[in-house]
Amino acid sequence: MMNVIELRRDFHRHPEVGFTEFRTASKIVGILQSLGYQVLYGDDAMDADVRFGVPSEQVFKDTYENVAKDLGEQADLSKMKGGLTAIVGILQGHVEGPTVAYRFDIDALPVAESNEIDHAPAQLDFRSNHQGVMHACGHDGHSAIGLAFAKNMADKNFAGTLKLIFQPAEEGGRGAYAMVKKGVVDDVDRLFCFHLGMGLPSGEISAGVNDFLASTKLKAFFKGVSSHAGCAPEQGRHALVGAATALLNIQALPRYSTAATRINVGTLHGGNSVNIIPAYAEMELETRSNSPEVNEELEHRVRKIIEHSGIMHDLEYGIEVIGKTTIAHCDSDMMTLVEEEAETMADIKHVRKYHSFGAGEDATFFMNHVQKMGGQATYMVIGSSLKAPHHHEKFDLDEEVLPVAVQLLTRLAKRTLQ
Template identity: 55%
Template sequence: MLDLVSLRRDFHMHPEVGFTEFRTASKVAEILASLGYEVLIGPEAMDGDARRGLPPADVLEAAYERALRDGANPQIVEKMRGGYTAVIGIKKGSKEGPTVAFRFDMDALPVLESTDMDHVPQAKGFRSRYEGNMHACAHDGHTTIGLGLAEKLADGNFSGTVKLIFQPAEEGVRGAYSIVQKGHLDDVDYLFCHHLGTNVPLGEVHGASLGFLATTKMVAHFHGVSSHAGATPEKGRNALLGAATALLNIHGISRFSTGSTRVNVGVLEGGTAANIIPQYAKMVVETRSVAEEINAELEQRVRTIIAHSAAMHELDYEIEVVGGAIPINSDLDLAELAMEEARAVEGFTSFKVSDSNSMGSEDASFMIKRVQERGGKGTYMAIGTDIPAPHHHPKFDIQEEILPRAVALLHRIATRFLT
């Protein structure tokens, strides 16, 4: 029987950011295979061309080598080389029936974990061993819950098919789209996604989380001409000035009367020295909105500003989309059924069919939409755990007693739809 706490702590000690989850994915694949699941990894699990915001090749290779040093199965990770870190486990039951899928994200964040002794992972010896990376959003817990559910369903004593989707690169909303594009959601009748925490206390569970925003993440590259800033400034084409022009105008975009919007330039960098006209500049920008159509219009305005800012300064430019998501429209009847099952799980005492507890974005939205487009249903649940610090904070942590409760909940949901 899997030791959920030990498993979660192992994942916590070895956090891997998006598309570099080689060790984590290797462990997931090994456990699924040991439980008799059909396991899809590498290009079988995701469309390589549909991956967004893939790290540079040298970063991927360094993470691959580190995973091997830290015990990843060489035969498994070889198939994941280059950032193919999704894992899908499939178990067919003893009789025909629906296909029920569950999604679990695996990636960590580029956050330096706290070394203060009031931080439980530090005090109990399972703080991150990868300095600068940290599980600061409960994905170590999500992965563990997925494997606990896999164990519960391993006997195949049900009617239908279970599909367990372990997704890379949720942070930055980058990884789900490639799994969708590979077609793995096309045969799913019911899809359940969830998140631990999100300001929901221990003992409370929500059948549907509302408030997720549509978003587009873009990197704009500006290319100019370098020149001596004192002797021949007129010979240069200042890429950083063009990017700065774009930044100021992007933040000056009018708000929309049709729905809330957000826009932010989070990175602006370029130049090499005070006396050199910057030849290159990079800007990272995101748009968000409550509606997919509004976000699309906001994105187009950003693109127009970038194009005209580049033209003003006689620059070349290109725009790269590195992430995206759409709003989640959960099926509330599915959420109600999930809450019926939650009431039977010891430790859950407060229940809401739906609640607005997010103003972020989630790329599980693409998975849920694809299922719904094919006539199925999906929902995104919130499972409560008290947290000592906000998500993405150096002292973020979860209460480990939630792990078996969450497994029990998902097992009851699966059993309900597979009988």
């Protein structure tokens, strides 16, 4: 088996945030091609026009040029310009049969990784070499599992079609929708998604999850008029005050008695000097709920608050959707398959049917579309004991679970591709 731990450590050293995963995607493309997979990437794997939260052209230019300089200009890299970092590996079995897909997310987070000696990546010299960016959620492990699994299946000793979906920009709910719209799961009969950790210890797995949260991520801007804060404050229109008004009222929205809800304003930026009335401010925020209808209502109320905060302070304002997730359900037959295979594996000590997820996941767009087209889907949690929670500077996986995950995926593929 391909060394899944070495792969994981390589990805961990070179983290890249959503839609800038140029090195990661290039490596995945190269390995899949070397294994004999047909590989779709660039605009063949996603619809660029319906992506959420796309970085600026300058960010793309800087990150792409840095990777191209390190790797050398390659055909597979050039097709990814502009953040087209989605990949689909396709392998045809020796006879006709069903189409079974697996989804792996590949992006990192804007978190500065700990360099303390009790943090294993620092101690063992595979800490992030990108300042302010790290794999703090386990997607390095997901990507490595996907490639080791691809190697296990490369002999084509199965019936049907295997699809491996390597998705960018899961964080913030930004990448899956554009791949769905490109049609990459239109023909899928069964879809397996998974996440490492998520509160389950090593040796446990969950065949499915519940409590996905629908979410909407918004960026709002306020534009006013700058003026001298001392001698002409009345001539200015204070964009930061408008944004602050919106922030306080958004955070004050009531919670619901009929559904779980979350609201958070995560960023607020404005102004550039202590003695200037700020002419511009922007904020990023999210709404979440386990009810899509409630989340839609929360978003509506947030939009009204932004609008009226702008009007109140005589400001121009605007709102952009920068991310989105929805809810999904796991099919019972799929969970039974997972349970049956996992229960025969010596390294898995306990198998649950459900695990409460309690977060947003844009894999839900893949799941819902597969089910809409007549297929089935599930989302597994593969336990990994963690030294720190997800999105923490000391987050690290239990690497011993990686080959176990590869084995489980391989068994599921052999079971369903026949």
